[in-house]
Amino acid sequence: MTKGRPGENPAERPRAAVMEDVAELAGVSAMTVSRVLNAPEKVRPETRARVLAAVRELDYRPNSAARVLVTGRSGVLGVVCFDTTLYGPASTLFGIEQAARDSDYLVSIASLPALNRRWITRGIDRLRSQSVDGVIVVAPHESAAEGLRNLPPGLPVVDVGGGADLPVPVAAVDQFAGAARATRHLLSLGHRTVWHLSGPPNWIDASGRVAGWRSVLEAEGREIPEPLVGDWTAHSGYEIGKRLAREPGVTAIFVANDHMAMGVLRALRETGRRVPEDVSVVGFDDVPEAAYFWPPLTTVRQNFGEVGRQAFQLLLDRIAGMEGEARRMVEPELVVRESTGVSP
Amino acid sequence: MTKGRPGENPAERPRAAVMEDVAELAGVSAMTVSRVLNAPEKVRPETRARVLAAVRELDYRPNSAARVLVTGRSGVLGVVCFDTTLYGPASTLFGIEQAARDSDYLVSIASLPALNRRWITRGIDRLRSQSVDGVIVVAPHESAAEGLRNLPPGLPVVDVGGGADLPVPVAAVDQFAGAARATRHLLSLGHRTVWHLSGPPNWIDASGRVAGWRSVLEAEGREIPEPLVGDWTAHSGYEIGKRLAREPGVTAIFVANDHMAMGVLRALRETGRRVPEDVSVVGFDDVPEAAYFWPPLTTVRQNFGEVGRQAFQLLLDRIAGMEGEARRMVEPELVVRESTGVSP
DNA sequence: ATCCTGAGTGTTTGCGATAACAGGAAGCCG
DNA sequence: CGGCTTCCTGTTATCGCAAACACTCAGGAT
Numbered sequence: 192m193t194k195g196r197p198g199e200n201p202a203e204r205p206r207a208a209v210m211e212d213v214a215e216l217a218g219v220s221a222m223t224v225s226r227v228l229n230a231p232e233k234v235r236p237e238t239r240a241r242v243l244a245a246v247r248e249l250d251y252r253p254n255s256a257a258r259v260l261v262t263g264r265s266g267v268l269g270v271v272c273f274d275t276t277l278y279g280p281a282s283t284l285f286g287i288e289q290a291a292r293d294s295d296y297l298v299s300i301a302s303l304p305a306l307n308r309r310w311i312t313r314g315i316d317r318l319r320s321q322s323v324d325g326v327i328v329v330a331p332h333e334s335a336a337e338g339l340r341n342l343p344p345g346l347p348v349v350d351v352g353g354g355a356d357l358p359v360p361v362a363a364v365d366q367f368a369g370a371a372r373a374t375r376h377l378l379s380l381g382h383r384t385v386w387h388l389s390g391p392p393n394w395i396d397a398s399g400r401v402a403g404w405r406s407v408l409e410a411e412g413r414e415i416p417e418p419l420v421g422d423w424t425a426h427s428g429y430e431i432g433k434r435l436a437r438e439p440g441v442t443a444i445f446v447a448n449d450h451m452a453m454g455v456l457r458a459l460r461e462t463g464r465r466v467p468e469d470v471s472v473v474g475f476d477d478v479p480e481a482a483y484f485w486p487p488l489t490t491v492r493q494n495f496g497e498v499g500r501q502a503f504q505l506l507l508d509r510i511a512g513m514e515g516e517a518r519r520m521v522e523p524e525l526v527v528r529e530s531t532g533v534s535p
Numbered sequence: 536m537t538k539g540r541p542g543e544n545p546a547e548r549p550r551a552a553v554m555e556d557v558a559e560l561a562g563v564s565a566m567t568v569s570r571v572l573n574a575p576e577k578v579r580p581e582t583r584a585r586v587l588a589a590v591r592e593l594d595y596r597p598n599s600a601a602r603v604l605v606t607g608r609s610g611v612l613g614v615v616c617f618d619t620t621l622y623g624p625a626s627t628l629f630g631i632e633q634a635a636r637d638s639d640y641l642v643s644i645a646s647l648p649a650l651n652r653r654w655i656t657r658g659i660d661r662l663r664s665q666s667v668d669g670v671i672v673v674a675p676h677e678s679a680a681e682g683l684r685n686l687p688p689g690l691p692v693v694d695v696g697g698g699a700d701l702p703v704p705v706a707a708v709d710q711f712a713g714a715a716r717a718t719r720h721l722l723s724l725g726h727r728t729v730w731h732l733s734g735p736p737n738w739i740d741a742s743g744r745v746a747g748w749r750s751v752l753e754a755e756g757r758e759i760p761e762p763l764v765g766d767w768t769a770h771s772g773y774e775i776g777k778r779l780a781r782e783p784g785v786t787a788i789f790v791a792n793d794h795m796a797m798g799v800l801r802a803l804r805e806t807g808r809r810v811p812e813d814v815s816v817v818g819f820d821d822v823p824e825a826a827y828f829w830p831p832l833t834t835v836r837q838n839f840g841e842v843g844r845q846a847f848q849l850l851l852d853r854i855a856g857m858e859g860e861a862r863r864m865v866e867p868e869l870v871v872r873e874s875t876g877v878s879p
Numbered sequence: 880a881t882c883c884t885g886a887g888t889g890t891t892t893g894c895g896a897t898a899a900c901a902g903g904a905a906g907c908c909g
Numbered sequence: 910c911g912g913c914t915t916c917c918t919g920t921t922a923t924c925g926c927a928a929a930c931a932c933t934c935a936g937g938a939t
Binding site: 553554555565566568569570573597598600601602603604605606 | 924925926927928
């Protein structure tokens with residue numbers, strides 16, 4: 192093997208330094224170098240200093256593959272994620288990544304071309320084959336539950352935004368509470384009841400919001416209109432908004448996310464119904480632009496970053512061997528702006 | 536070491552199968568198993584079948600750390616990214632991830648708490664320490680250029696959205712062309728000149744758009760107003776929009792992204808200036824919601840997914856050892872909607 | 880028959896790190 | 910002063926895989 196040790200063949204670029212090189216330069220054994228890096232207190236300060244000097248001089252970096260091979264831990268965590276361009280998942284991912292960085296973890300992502308059991312399983316497998324220490328699944332969809340049934344044993348997994356009775360810990364925003372808050376706000380303004388434009392029914396967030404909305408109407412004894420179903424896009428909000436706009440009885444609409452709410456706002460305006468004078472609208476998410484919608488949108492703020500951090504913490508616990516059911520709920524917050532007003 | 540070989544200690548969970556286990560079950564040597572996985576044509580079909588059967592039976596998965604250690608390739612690529620919640624970076628990341636998945640690569644991300652040389656270098660270092668095969672830097676900011684000066688030798692790096700004369704290949708949208716298109720569109724509607732609300736000056740995209748806008752105005756001999764500077768947010772668009780709205784001479788505004796344009800639209804409306812009758816507005820990005828702004832926004836569509844794919848391809852080439860300057864430009868497209876109209 | 884070829888398979892070695900144990904020097908005790 | 914910690918450092922084995930090389934055996938060429 193002609194690997195070109197330094198000085199042997201001056202033409203070749205010098206290989207990156209390995210632990211043995213550092214050891215030699217510092218006049219110690221490789222084991223001592225390893226100790227300086229992993230348990231500095233076990234090495235005499237002056238030896239340590241010599242080693243660290245050698246590390247710097249050679250710009251030595253431990254080879255993670257070798258380390259993983261022997262320790263079984265990689266310092267990498269995997270995130271399985273459906274669509275990283277959606278506001279929620281992207282923000283959650285960002286929160287996870289920040290928390291991971293602070294704990295010296297690296298994040299690998301496996302995005303899914305479609306949301307179903309098969310792809311989720313494949314995503315987890317792809318990550319596992321790279322020896323991740325654990326996996327966070329960001330796929331708030333019913334199919335995630337199935338995908339999480341038969342997990343490979345020994346792999347810590349945490350879910351974000353998932354429903355109840357998942358076999359893994361879950362970090363999530365309390366959709367039910369958020370929807371209830373939005374609905375109560377509208378009722379408190381004098382509206383007789385509240386219409387709902389929901390997200391796709393298989394999404395956990397969507398069904399949680401429907402449940403929260405329905406529960407408040409039930410508790411208050413109000414008429415419960417059939418919820419309309421959108422697909423999270425402004426386009427679907429617009430199409431469905433046009434139908435709602437034609438119903439004179441509609442004075443308050445709780446929309447399952449801000450983008451659809453934007454479409455609804457436009458549909459109402461085009462139909463000549465004023466917001467909030469004729470119709471009040473509440474969204475969900477509080478995307479950064481919501482305050483600049485026309486009119487500024489009353490909405491429910493979700494702290495996705497916090498969810499990401501909680502999920503990461505749960506995963507760390509799990510990696511450390513802490514078992515047990517765990518569910519971290521993050522409370523959403525109603526942000527009142529100008530798209531809601533008293534009932535006409 | 537008591538590692539609990541299967542059958543030795545029935546209480547322990549069986550270790551995951553390794554190559555030797557597969558070899559034993561198939562009645563061959565470990566090397567043959569390795570060959571079946573990496574160079575199947577070198578193994579007799581019937582042997583191969585026996586091995587594959589054993590692989591399936593044991594649910595064997597190669598240990599990537601061991602493979603990396605001996606081959607020096609990991610099948611992982613790193614992405615250094617500033618803020619994965621911004622529309623552009625998120626979409627680019629998504630494009631990269633999809634392309635990577637199709638080529639059996641995994642993507643690790645290192646996000647940056649701030650955009651400067653030090654953090655970019657650190658991000659690359661973090662990824663390198665995990666033996667990624669290459670790195671894509673998504674940080675269309677001047678500081679990226681500095682961060683890319685002293686790269687560790689031997690690590691393939693590709694930049695996304697970067698400016699000229701970077702020492703690495705670049706995939707990017709042609710910001711200059713997009714801005715020029717937007718500006719010409721406004722002039723063609725009869726406006727005497729076009730104001731510009733730009734992004735932060737250190738962002739490559741921002742300066743590219745300023746240059747494209749200015750160049751068209753110069754070529755046409757129009758007055759060139761001093762560009763105003765925002766920070767990409769709807770909020771800044773709103774604040775600056777209010778100033779512009781008070782200037783009666785302003786009839787056409789080219790805004791450097793859609794979110795700021797949204798703020799501008801609201802500011803104009805609040806000031807009583809109609810869009811497009813009194814003022815025309817063009818954005819940049821074509822976020823999915825742009826068609827539902829009020830009024831629907833004329834804007835410049837950037838195909839971020841395509842940029843991501845191009846970047847990935849460039850990186851693959853680089854990993855394969857293909858040297859040489861490379862710059863892949865993706866053409867943006869003007870999407871005309873209702874926020875632009877003939878000069879009043 | 881002898882040699883050669885090449886396809887198919889096995890053996891040995893080493894990638895770069897850490898775990899486990901071993902050893903040597905200093906300090907402390909009775 | 911012998912023996913026993915305690916602290917520090919070195920030696921050896923090992924993680925799971927693939928590269929390099931060695932070997933076997935059939936079929937042709939000589």
